[in-house]
Amino acid sequence: MFLEPLIVAPVQVQVHLIAAIIALTLGPINLYRRSRDIAHKVLGYIWVGAVAVTALSSFLISGIGIIGPFSPIHILSLWALWGMWQGVSHIRAGRIHAHSATMRAIYWWAFGVAGLLTLLPGRRINGMLFGEREVVGLFVIAIGLAALGLRAVSSWRSGRQS
Template identity: 45%
Template sequence: MTLQPLLQASPTIQAHAAAAIAALVLGTLQFGLERGGACHRWMGRVWVGLMAVVALSSFGISGLRQFGPFSWIHLLSVFTLAALVRGVRHARHGEIAAHRWTMIALYLGALVITGLFTLSPGRIMGRVVFG
């Protein structure tokens, strides 16, 4: 494992990776917290902010370039931003089951599954983890 590929990447990619890793850790911690408490709400707000940084910063990353400067991953970013709004709205309206499933789906889909794709050969995080 070496951080060199990430340290040599653009500041946008560094911010994107840092926010994604922080969101992954914070999201994992959220699963162990009491639901609805002050700590859960505070950490949830931070998590939503981190996820917004992850999604928004992706628009500054154009390595795949399938559709001009964009790729299918950017569609996921648009979906992520919309789902974040929806998940927060569910919580504010007391729709707790819908909030829970929206946030779990975001955690698994936008962080875990897409995070696994970043470990592919030739990708920066793949080189970080596997050298």
């Protein structure tokens, strides 16, 4: 792992990456533990905050500007922000299943797809993880997309969302 691309990155990229790492780490802990206690609520607040910072900070980062400084990946940021609002609204209204499904969908789709796109050759995370072997990122993306696809089919067949 080569940390130099992160160390020399602009502050908004560093904030974005740190928030994303927090969200990626806390996500499975909070989304898949059995107990829905005070720890779940506290971790949930932290997770929602980390997702919001990740999504909002993405608008300060431009790479492939298709519409001004924005690219298609920014659609995922809008979707994550909308999903966070929906998920919080669901739990406040007592719709536990909808809350759970929404939060899990955000974790797997917004972070899964966006995370995989960071592995494209030429991207900062690709360079940090694979160095000169940029093409390895394409194989990881293919495996990740296959896993997301299998998860979607499995969820659809069992009647669950996310």
